[in-house]
Amino acid sequence: MIEVKGNVIDKQTRCAHYHSERDVIAIKFFCCQTYFPCVHCHEEHGCGNHAVWPKERFHEKAVLCGVCQTxxxxxxxxxSDYRCPHCDAAFNPGCQLHAHYYFDI
Known part of the structure; x- marks a missing residue:
């Protein structure tokens, strides 16, 4: 099982900040190569050197499905159309509003 750091409240990567039925992804932060459920968890427990994934590295694995661990x-x-391509778990479409915290978009 891949370790997810931060204020994680269940095995599907929900955290104290985001814990709806669809909040089941974690993001590997570019700066520390560590998975966190959200930017707030990274701010509280991360490396302190926040950096987003550059576009030329979007081919790298950096998003974890909390349901199937893919x-x-x-x-x-x-x-993905907000669904895991492996297990079909629904992802929160509202996460697109925060994508700039993680990815160079």
Whole structure:
């Protein structure tokens, strides 16, 4: 099982900040190469050197489905239509509003 750091409240990567039924992804932060459920968890427990994923590295695995533990590339995640391509778990479409905290978009 991949370790997810931060204020994680369940095995599907929900955290104290985001814990709806669809909040089931974690993001590997570019700066520290560590998975966190959200930017707030990274701010509280992360490396202190926040950096976003550059576009030329969107082919790398950086998104974790908390339901099936499948790692997705950033490209796969962005083209997923808010569902895991492996287990079909629904992802929160509201996460697109925060994508700039994680990815160079």
């Amino acid at each position: 790692e997705l590339t950033i490209e796969q995640y962005m083209m």
